[in-house]
Structures are given as C-alpha cells and as structure tokens.
Amino acid sequence: MSLPRMRGTRLRQQLAELRGPDVPAKALDARALAALAANPGCRRRAILDGAGVDKAALASALGSPSAFGQSQFALTRGNAFEARVKADGGAELLRLVHTALDPGAEPPHRAAVPDLSAIGPEGRTARTALALREATAARGTWTLLDHPLLALEVAGSPAFLEPDAVVVHPDGKWTVVEIKSFPMLDGSADAAKVGAAARQAAVYVLALEDVARRLGAEPDGHAPDDAPAARVRHRVLLVCPKDFSNHATASAVDVRKQRAVTARQLTRLTRIQDIADTLPEGTCFAPGLPAADLTDAVESVPATYAPECLAACELAFHCRQHARGAGAVTTLGRPVRAELGALTTVDAVLSAARGESGDPDDPAVAALRRAARLRAEALGQEAPGAEVMAACR
Ligand code: SF4
Incomplete structure (x- = not known):
C-alpha cells in the first residue's frame, strides 16, 4: 500500500x-x-x-x-417549494435561469435531466463529473443536474457537497442554483439570508471549479479554453417564493467576493x-x-x-x-480581541491597566493605562482602583 x-x-x-x-x-x-x-x-x-x-x-x-x-417546519416548507420549482423536468427553474442569467441563449424548451444516482458518495461524485462532462460536450442544449454531488478537499479530507441544482448552459458554462424558502418581496430579500445563501453557493462554485479543472486535465476532457475553471459562472441563481406566494422568483447573485474569501480561509x-x-x-x-x-x-x-x-x-x-x-x-468580540494583542484574559487586561503587569512599551498596555488614568481623572479619583476597573468587565 x-x-x-x-x-x-x-x-x-x-x-x-x-x-x-x-x-x-x-x-x-x-x-x-x-x-x-x-x-x-x-x-x-x-x-x-x-x-x-x-x-x-x-x-x-x-x-x-x-x-x-433550521426548524422541521422550515425544512418541510423548503422541500415542498423546491419540488414545485423542479416539477416538469425543471421547466420553471430553467426558465428562471434563462431569464435572469442567459437571456441571449436559446430558450430552454427542452432540457436533459441526467440520472445521477450511484452507490456511495464516491460513486455519486464520479457520476456527477461524467454528467457535467457529457453536458459540456453537447453544446447547444440545456442540462439540469438535480442534486449533483461534489467533492471538495477540506483540511486534507474530502467533504461531499450537494447543491440544489447545477445548470449547464448551451455555451457549456455551469451555474449553481440555490433554492430557498425565505420570501423575496418586491425583488429583494432579507440581506442576512441572501448573504448566507451567497456564502453557501460560493462553496459550491469552488467545488465545481475543482471538477472543471480535473475534467480539463483529462486528455479528452473537452476543456473549452486554457482555464477550465472559468466555465463555472460566478453569478449564481437564488430562487425564492415571490411575495409569500407559492410562485417562484429569482435573482442573480454575484458571489466573486464570497468565493475569494472562502477559498482563502479554507x-x-x-x-x-x-x-x-x-x-x-x-x-x-x-x-x-x-x-x-x-x-x-x-x-x-x-x-x-x-x-x-x-x-x-x-x-x-x-x-x-x-x-x-x-x-x-x-x-x-474579534475587534476588541485584536486591539488587546498579547492580553488574552480580562484579568490580564485589568492588571495591565492598573500598572500591576504588562510591558509599558506594548501599545495595548500603554493605551489601557492612558484610558484608566483619564477615567480616574474624570471621576475625580487619584489612581485607577480595582472597583473602578471592575466596572469595565
Ligand atoms: S469556538 Fe465557535 S466555531 Fe469553534 S467549536 Fe466553539 S462555537 Fe464552534
């Protein structure tokens, strides 16, 4: 071995x-x-x-x-909405992708929906890669991959990821689709929820880029250009219920920033x-x-x-x-933690402020002592006392 x-x-x-x-x-x-x-x-x-x-x-x-x-209720509601959006071979979903992301392409009147079932996560990721390879080679058609499985190496171990859908456009480019159950009101949704969905989609984009690179490295991998990862679009599609109704609406979300941050952090x-x-x-x-x-x-x-x-x-x-x-x-909080440098406990901070410990040349210690002095002066005290500093806790 x-x-x-x-x-x-x-x-x-x-x-x-x-x-x-x-x-x-x-x-x-x-x-x-x-x-x-x-x-x-x-x-x-x-x-x-x-x-x-x-x-x-x-x-x-x-x-x-x-x-x-997520609560069980939210999960059930989300699954029901996703099933509705993907009904009829994903006709509604593909219409939304075409309208929001690729209006210049041929409308998706017919689309391929390959069977992605296989045994085990390794089998499913291999089946997904094969489907992406075939869909990319078959230029001029739309393909919907329903719950593909992607692998991404995280800290030296593989993680298996399952986006709601990936759509292959007629030009061979790939789009991540995220289907959420929170509503989009008058074309906009809760910013925090959209941000979380964008970070999630950015992870899928990274995993897809990995697949694209591996396919591009194959001798017959049908790489469209010198940069296989470029076939993954950085604008993903976020699909949500429209104004609390059962109808779907969608918005293109640019995840370039989230993708860059996540790649760096990983x-x-x-x-x-x-x-x-x-x-x-x-x-x-x-x-x-x-x-x-x-x-x-x-x-x-x-x-x-x-x-x-x-x-x-x-x-x-x-x-x-x-x-x-x-x-x-x-x-x-992180900002306070960053300001305090080598002082990692509240006791160390209070002791440094009282002048009992800490390097006076340390900017954090010097700032704490100055602040303690100013506070004592403002309160009419001669020197910072323990009871005053305890109030800082
Ligand atoms: S420190 Fe935060 S991220 Fe780490 S295990 Fe605890 S709660 Fe989770």
Whole structure:
C-alpha cells in the first residue's frame, strides 16, 4: 500500500474512533463549510466537522443544547417549494435561469435531466463529473443536474457537497442554483439570508471549479479554453417564493467576493490529521458518553470562540460558557480581541491597566493605562482602583 493511502486509512480510523463505535458520520454540507471557513482558527470545529461528529447532538449531551439550525417546519416548507420549482423536468427553474442569467441563449424548451444516482458518495461524485462532462460536450442544449454531488478537499479530507441544482448552459458554462424558502418581496430579500445563501453557493462554485479543472486535465476532457475553471459562472441563481406566494422568483447573485474569501480561509485551516495527532489517546465525542467525559474531550481541543459563533455553530453556548469562565477576551468580540494583542484574559487586561503587569512599551498596555488614568481623572479619583476597573468587565 502506498504511503498516502496508508495515511488516508489511518486518518479514517482515527476519525471513526473520535466519533465513537457505530456512530455514523454526519456529512459536511456547504452551510457548515461556509461557517467553518468563517472561523478558520478554530481547531475544535475543524476536527469535529472533519470527523463527522453531529455537533447538535454533542451540544445537547454536554448540557448546552444549540439554538442553531433550521426548524422541521422550515425544512418541510423548503422541500415542498423546491419540488414545485423542479416539477416538469425543471421547466420553471430553467426558465428562471434563462431569464435572469442567459437571456441571449436559446430558450430552454427542452432540457436533459441526467440520472445521477450511484452507490456511495464516491460513486455519486464520479457520476456527477461524467454528467457535467457529457453536458459540456453537447453544446447547444440545456442540462439540469438535480442534486449533483461534489467533492471538495477540506483540511486534507474530502467533504461531499450537494447543491440544489447545477445548470449547464448551451455555451457549456455551469451555474449553481440555490433554492430557498425565505420570501423575496418586491425583488429583494432579507440581506442576512441572501448573504448566507451567497456564502453557501460560493462553496459550491469552488467545488465545481475543482471538477472543471480535473475534467480539463483529462486528455479528452473537452476543456473549452486554457482555464477550465472559468466555465463555472460566478453569478449564481437564488430562487425564492415571490411575495409569500407559492410562485417562484429569482435573482442573480454575484458571489466573486464570497468565493475569494472562502477559498482563502479554507487554505488557512489546519490539517485534520495534524489536529487528530495532538489529541490524547482515547479521545471520543460519542454523544452517549457521560457529560463530564465529553467536556474533557471537547476541552482537549483548542477553540477560538467569538460572538459570531452564536449564529454559525451548534457548540456556541458550550464554548461561550467556557470562554467566559476562563475570562477570555474573545467573548468581547474579534475587534476588541485584536486591539488587546498579547492580553488574552480580562484579568490580564485589568492588571495591565492598573500598572500591576504588562510591558509599558506594548501599545495595548500603554493605551489601557492612558484610558484608566483619564477615567480616574474624570471621576475625580487619584489612581485607577480595582472597583473602578471592575466596572469595565
Ligand atoms: S462555537 Fe466553539 S467549536 Fe464552534 S466555531 Fe465557535 S469556538 Fe469553534
């Protein structure tokens, strides 16, 4: 067996042990990947996602259930809307793609909808790549790929991603389609939800570019030009219900910025193998274990909590509680954390401000002392006292 294959097998075994015996792996979806890329310094999230740990179940077992994720009602409503949009061979969906993104092309009166079923994620990604290859070669026709499966290497391990749809245009270009159940009112939707959908779509764009590069590298890969990844459009289609009705409407969303940010962040992730190698022997995140054991296991991996985690990670309440308990300045937000430099705890900050510790040449320490002096003067005090500084907590 070759060295890379042996390493891959060892990593898979390590990750299975981290999940626990008989605990199935939870697939890493684009939503999770976009959130992971938003906090690339968090080793805890990287190893849990890399191992396929169900973080919502883990958070509940730790006694800090998450308030994060979609409700069952929202999921059901979203699935029903998606089925309606894709009915009749995707006629409505293709009409929206044609109108919003490619009005100069031949209207999609007829389109191919290839069968993408195959055994296992590797089989499905191979089937998707083959369908993309054939659709790109068959110039002049529209092709709808319904729930294709794409693979993207994340921190040295493959993640399998399933966009709602990918459309191949008559010119051979590919478009990602995101179907959401939040409404578009008078042509615009909630900016935060559109932003989240754009970040998710950007992950699919990156994965598609990877497929395009691999197909372009094949001798008969039908690459349309010298840059195969250029066949992936950076304007995606966001499809939503129109004004709370059952009718669909769509808007083109430019994801170039989100794509660039996500690509950069993903390269900053520490390799899963490197994190796994640092964990104590016997570390396991199986939700059936006692809460104390799970707490030890979770706390054995360093985390970089930030208030943004509350909107993006199932473990946010657990990590916030422990970060507060340790007096970590990360709970005050990333901008404050960045200003404080080497001072990582609230106690260290207060001590530096009182002049009890810290390097006076450190700009953060100097600024804290100046601020403490000004505050004491404003309050008519001679020197910053502990009770004054405690008010800063
Ligand atoms: S909530 Fe915890 S595990 Fe999740 S990203 Fe934040 S720090 Fe990392």
